[in-house]
Amino acid sequence: MQTTSPVRLEQYINKDGEIFDLSWCNWEEPIEANYRMYFIKSSHVGWGNKTYTVFITKKSYPNKKDATHLVTSYVLNKIKQRLDMAKDGEHFMFFTPLNYEGWALI
Numbered sequence: 001m002q003t004t005s006p007v008r009l010e011q012y013i014n015k016d017g018e019i020f021d022l023s024w025c026n027w028e029e030p031i032e033a034n035y036r037m038y039f040i041k042s043s044h045v046g047w048g049n050k051t052y053t054v055f056i057t058k059k060s061y062p063n064k065k066d067a068t069h070l071v072t073s074y075v076l077n078k079i080k081q082r083l084d085m086a087k088d089g090e091h092f093m094f095f096t097p098l099n100y101e102g103w104a105l106i
Contacts (some may be wrong), residue, residue, distance in 0.1 A: 002028045003039065009076065012042075020044050022079075024071060026037045034058050040072045040079055047086075052079050 009022040020042040027037040039053040054075055061067040 004028060006041065006084075009040075009072070010023070012080055012083060014080075014086065016084075016087075018044060018083075018086065020083055022076070026068070026071075031095075036064065036067050037077075038068075040071065040076060042079065042083060047088075052082075 003025045006023040006025045009024060012020045012022055012056075014020065022040065022042055024038060024040045026039070029036060035058060036044045036056045038056070040054065042052070044050075054071055056067045056070065061070060081101045
């Protein structure tokens with residue numbers, strides 16, 4: 001699987017003062033794929049890396065620009081909420097279908 005080059009987002013400081021560097025990239029899907037796959041990576045100096053995977057159906061978001069905007073805004077905010085709950089390097093693993101919008105966060 002080939003992905004795009006990572007794009008640095010920002011540092012996020014959770015409610016406990018832990019600092020995470022955030023970045024994203026996406027899978028360069030074949031034309032016949034009916035979904036787009038994005039990866040948001042959080043890096044913590046002591047806890048290491050955690051990658052969140054996002055699937056977005058092309059039916060719900062046919063325009064790649066709109067799918068990317070969803071990932072880098074709404075989904076990113078959901079990840080920040082999860083980082084606020086992270087303790088001692090433990091991140092919650094979860095699956096979130098939301099409003100049947102055609103995306104899920106793992």
